[in-house]
Amino acid sequence: MNWVIKMFSSSLGQKFIMALTGLFLCSFLIVHMIGNLQLFKADDGLAFNTYAVFMTTNPLIKLTSYLLYFSILFHAVKGILLVVKNNKARPVKYAVQNGSANSHWTSRSMGILGTIILVFIIVHMKNFWFEYKFGHEIGYTSYYTNLATGETGSKEMSADYTQFNKIEEGMTADEKGQYRLVIVKDLYKAVALQFKEWYLVALYVLCMFAVAFHLYHGFQSAFQTLGLNHSKYNGLIKFLGIWIYSILLPAGFAAMPLFFFFK
Amino acid sequence: MEKNLNLNLKVWRQKNADDKGKFEEYKVNDISTDMSFLEMFDVLNSQLITEDKDPIAFDHDCREGICGSCSMHINGRPHGPKHAVTTCQLHMRSFNDGDTIVVEPWRAAPFPVIKDLVVNRSAFDRIISAGGFISINTGNAQDANAIPIPKDDADEAFAAAACIGCGACVAACKNASAMLFVSAKVSQFALLPQGQPERHQRVSEMVAQMDLEGFGACTNTGACSAECPKGISLTHIARMNRDYIAASFAANEK
Numbered sequence: 001m002n003w004v005i006k007m008f009s010s011s012l013g014q015k016f017i018m019a020l021t022g023l024f025l026c027s028f029l030i031v032h033m034i035g036n037l038q039l040f041k042a043d044d045g046l047a048f049n050t051y052a053v054f055m056t057t058n059p060l061i062k063l064t065s066y067l068l069y070f071s072i073l074f075h076a077v078k079g080i081l082l083v084v085k086n087n088k089a090r091p092v093k094y095a096v097q098n099g100s101a102n103s104h105w106t107s108r109s110m111g112i113l114g115t116i117i118l119v120f121i122i123v124h125m126k127n128f129w130f131e132y133k134f135g136h137e138i139g140y141t142s143y144y145t146n147l148a149t150g151e152t153g154s155k156e157m158s159a160d161y162t163q164f165n166k167i168e169e170g171m172t173a174d175e176k177g178q179y180r181l182v183i184v185k186d187l188y189k190a191v192a193l194q195f196k197e198w199y200l201v202a203l204y205v206l207c208m209f210a211v212a213f214h215l216y217h218g219f220q221s222a223f224q225t226l227g228l229n230h231s232k233y234n235g236l237i238k239f240l241g242i243w244i245y246s247i248l249l250p251a252g253f254a255a256m257p258l259f260f261f262f263k
Numbered sequence: 264m265e266k267n268l269n270l271n272l273k274v275w276r277q278k279n280a281d282d283k284g285k286f287e288e289y290k291v292n293d294i295s296t297d298m299s300f301l302e303m304f305d306v307l308n309s310q311l312i313t314e315d316k317d318p319i320a321f322d323h324d325c326r327e328g329i330c331g332s333c334s335m336h337i338n339g340r341p342h343g344p345k346h347a348v349t350t351c352q353l354h355m356r357s358f359n360d361g362d363t364i365v366v367e368p369w370r371a372a373p374f375p376v377i378k379d380l381v382v383n384r385s386a387f388d389r390i391i392s393a394g395g396f397i398s399i400n401t402g403n404a405q406d407a408n409a410i411p412i413p414k415d416d417a418d419e420a421f422a423a424a425a426c427i428g429c430g431a432c433v434a435a436c437k438n439a440s441a442m443l444f445v446s447a448k449v450s451q452f453a454l455l456p457q458g459q460p461e462r463h464q465r466v467s468e469m470v471a472q473m474d475l476e477g478f479g480a481c482t483n484t485g486a487c488s489a490e491c492p493k494g495i496s497l498t499h500i501a502r503m504n505r506d507y508i509a510a511s512f513a514a515n516e517k
């Protein structure tokens with residue numbers, strides 16, 4: 001075990017940790033995006049709410065999510081410790097330093113960009129993750145899907161409706177036909193309500209810029225850190241870093257609060 | 264002929280390692296644009312000597328871009344505004360009449376200032392002693408070309424070996440990281456057959472020494488390579504990272 005500790009405590013090893021946790025977070029962003037695209041579905045949130053139940057109950061996903069929380073914490077703490085260590089390596093600063101002559105500002109601002117993301121993650125987890133799992137504010141909604149026509153209707157359950165499971169499924173019928181009935185904790189509504197607050201929308205949009213800039217440098221940097229630098233593949237890595245991680249994903253995430261704000 | 268230059272200089276003056284140090288302002292006149300930056304400093308120093316003042320201490324030796332001693336941080340960049348040159352190769356035609364030029368020593372905890380613009384770069388020597396060599400038994404020299412080496416590898420190794428140990432990479436890096444220097448010294452052997460027997464040991468021990476000296480970690484900003492007078496590439500850093508991982512996994516140590 002000694003060699004593992006030795007490797008990860010060297011300056012190179014600490015960066016391996018940053019790169020591995022960073023890339024794991026990057027892979028999560030893709031999953032998070034695909035899942036959240038269901039917010040745009042015009043079904044009053046049935047698909048999104050069912051998905052939220054799945055994500056919080058499936059044991060394999062639960063296990064992965066613990067790894068994710070751990071990675072965020074580890075990445076953030078290690079990142080800040082590295083910034084401190086790196087500052088110590090230059091105790092006397094230059095009177096004049098022309099950083100833009102030799103490097104991109106994003107690469108010189110990873111600590112501050114990361115800190116903005118950390119604040120965002122805390123607010124974001126408090127508002128949705130914590131409220132959904134432990135809060136009492138989020139109510140239930142029942143959805144009826146007509147089996148013959150496919151039409152869906154929804155009705156909020158009264159505030160005193162609670163249940164152990166986040167979801168109940170069953171069948172019901174009236175004179176118009178048979179219905180599939182789903183009663184589910186309505187995270188969708190919580191999202192829709194929160195994103196009517198202009199300051200939250202502004203915070204989300206601004207923080208997505210921080211994500212974009214963090215990953216503009218970070219995504220390709222992680223490959224370099226892990227020694228994966230090859231002229232044949234560098235172009236692809238740069239391309240993915242720019243188009244997926246600093247344009248498409250942040251724009252997609254920013255579109256969600258904007259969508260609900262203007263809806 | 265271009266017009267000669269009159270310049271204002273702000274130069275870091277520090278009597279010794281313990282002195283706090285401060286900037287002093289000087290004026291030099293009628294500087295030929297064909298002079299090198301160091302020659303301009305020679306002019307300034309003779310001026311100071313005639314005024315019975317202490318001349319500015321600065322490192323220099325070859326004055327042709329190969330010894331790596333002329334460390335000066337000029338207007339916020341190691342070796343000044345030009346790409347891929349040392350201070351001795353920087354010509355005064357890169358400046359304009361009336362310019363104010365700020366000159367500082369390399370700033371890094373492992374490079375303490377000895378006097379004025381001279382810093383102690385023995386940290387680099389200690390990193391080399393830790394593993395930047397190959398052990399050979401002396402004897403008759405081998406025939407040239409007795410060991411086949413792919414042309415690409417030979418070229419890459421040669422590119423790495425062009426590092427002159429000037430320290431501009433450390434000076435440019437926001438973390439004062441020595442990764443570019445160390446990776447060049449690791450690569451020049453890692454790419455060649457002669458370097459293989461000690462390949463893993465070398466990278467482990469050089470990295471350990473680098474950390475011990477107090478250089479910062481690498482953020483992959485690329486400032487080092489952009490300022491390196493020899494254009495040492497970031498691919499060497501990636502190779503060192505790979506080799507370090509391989510060495511850690513493969514070492515006999517448990």
Ligand code: HEM
Nearest residue numbers: 019022025026076079110111114115118218221222225482
């Ligand atoms: C969505 C969340 C995040 C993702 C996807 C992410 C991703 C990454 C990636 C891929 C890197 C490059 C690693 C390397 O250079 O090898 C990185 C570096 C970094 N991250 Fe993050 N990060 C996230 C959040 C954070 C947070 C919350 C912080 C801290 C408060 C942070 C601080 C840093 C720092 C300081 C670096 C640079 C380390 C260095 O090169 O010295 N990041 N991040």
Ligand code: SF4
Nearest residue numbers: 426427429430432491
């Ligand atoms: S890598 Fe380049 S900048 Fe660094 S010491 Fe070698 S020659 Fe100088």
Ligand code: FES
Nearest residue numbers: 326330331333351
């Ligand atoms: S004096 Fe030798 S490189 Fe400049």
